[in-house]
Amino acid sequence: MELNAFENLISKRDGDPPETPNTGTAGSKTPAPKALTKVETRNLDFYYGPLQALFGISMVMPEKSVTALIGPSGCGKSTYLRTLNRMNDIIEGTRITGDILVDNEDIYASQVDVVELRKKVGMVFQKSNPFPKSIYDNVAFGPRIGGIKGKSQLDEIVHRTLKQAAIWDEVKDRLNSSALALSGGQQQRLCIARTLATNPEVILMDEPASALDPASTSRIEDLIFELKKDYTIIIVTHNMQQAARVSDCTAFFFQGRLIEFGTTKSLFTTPREKQTEDYITGRFG
Ligand SMILES: Nc1ncnc2c1ncn2[C@@H]1O[C@H](COP(=O)(O)OP(=O)(O)OP(=O)(O)O)[C@@H](O)[C@H]1O
Numbered sequence: 627m628e629l630n631a632f633e634n635l636i637s638k639r640d641g642d643p644p645e646t647p648n649t650g651t652a653g654s655k656t657p658a659p660k661a662l663t664k665v666e667t668r669n670l671d672f673y674y675g676p677l678q679a680l681f682g683i684s685m686v687m688p689e690k691s692v693t694a695l696i697g698p699s700g701c702g703k704s705t706y707l708r709t710l711n712r713m714n715d716i717i718e719g720t721r722i723t724g725d726i727l728v729d730n731e732d733i734y735a736s737q738v739d740v741v742e743l744r745k746k747v748g749m750v751f752q753k754s755n756p757f758p759k760s761i762y763d764n765v766a767f768g769p770r771i772g773g774i775k776g777k778s779q780l781d782e783i784v785h786r787t788l789k790q791a792a793i794w795d796e797v798k799d800r801l802n803s804s805a806l807a808l809s810g811g812q813q814q815r816l817c818i819a820r821t822l823a824t825n826p827e828v829i830l831m832d833e834p835a836s837a838l839d840p841a842s843t844s845r846i847e848d849l850i851f852e853l854k855k856d857y858t859i860i861i862v863t864h865n866m867q868q869a870a871r872v873s874d875c876t877a878f879f880f881q882g883r884l885i886e887f888g889t890t891k892s893l894f895t896t897p898r899e900k901q902t903e904d905y906i907t908g909r910f911g
Contacts, residue, residue: 661688670724694869697879748826754813811842
């Protein structure tokens with residue numbers, strides 16, 4: 627793939643450039659000059675039993691921006707993403723060293739309430755996973771668990787988040803129908819609304835569009851672009867054009883290591899590392 631092809635893709639959305647040209651690599655990161663840091667990892671190692679999956683990952687992700695994690699299969703992207711809201715805790719035999727900070731607070735500190743953390747750092751999965759309930763009840767589920775019982779308050783949350791997730795117009799007349807009757811793309815936007823309903827500040831997305839057709843993918847990308855005005859988004863994607871289109875910063879992982887991290891534009895147009903260049907030009911992976 628030609629590097630200037632990426633420049634064309636990026637330039638489509640140049641109206642909203644990243645404020646933080648973070649150029650850190652593993653073990654050497656440059657502090658963000660303008661935007662506030664929302665999520666940071668310092669020298670993060672991660673193990674599945676005896677298998678070390680991440681090696682010394684240091685990265686700073688600015689607030690209200692999109693950071694894409696790219697790299698070949700098995701390089702540790704999803705593992706890294708899942709450490710950011712302690713999703714890996716539920717896998718037996720895992721171990722982590724180093725620091726993960728959200729709003730400058732250690733999310734592995736003993737006093738941290740993991741349920742609260744996962745509300746603040748929400749997650750959208752590769753395969754949409756609506757509950758076998760109505761559209762309304764899917765979105766209202768989290769707020770109800772959080773103690774909100776009033777119908778008018780729930781109605782407001784359902785309306786607001788379905789609108790934010792760009793699916794309101796398609797479902798407003800059938801809020802009581804089963805969520806399972808929606809198309810794959812609609813289900814994924816519903817799952818994004820469900821995540822928004824618990825008031826997250828950070829949204830982790832693990833290949834949110836990989837199971838969708840091009841039109842649905844494009845809607846999800848547009849949505850990500852809108853959501854970053856209010857949320858910090860970290861997205862795993864196999865699709866480099868997608869990374870180039872939606873993200874401000876991109877991190878390239880290889881064999882559990884962070885090879886290069888910088889603004890999406892610089893990483894795709896003037897990669898500093900040969901491995902990055904080989905990957906984005908399709909020479910491997
Ligand atoms: N639950 C698990 N138990 C043991 N090893 C795992 C587990 N999940 C992932 N791994 C291993 O950790 C390494 C990193 O996997 P991970 O899924 O994070 O990579 P990835 O870059 O997200 O891959 P892909 O793009 O294929 O989803 C791989 O060697 C994988 O086999």
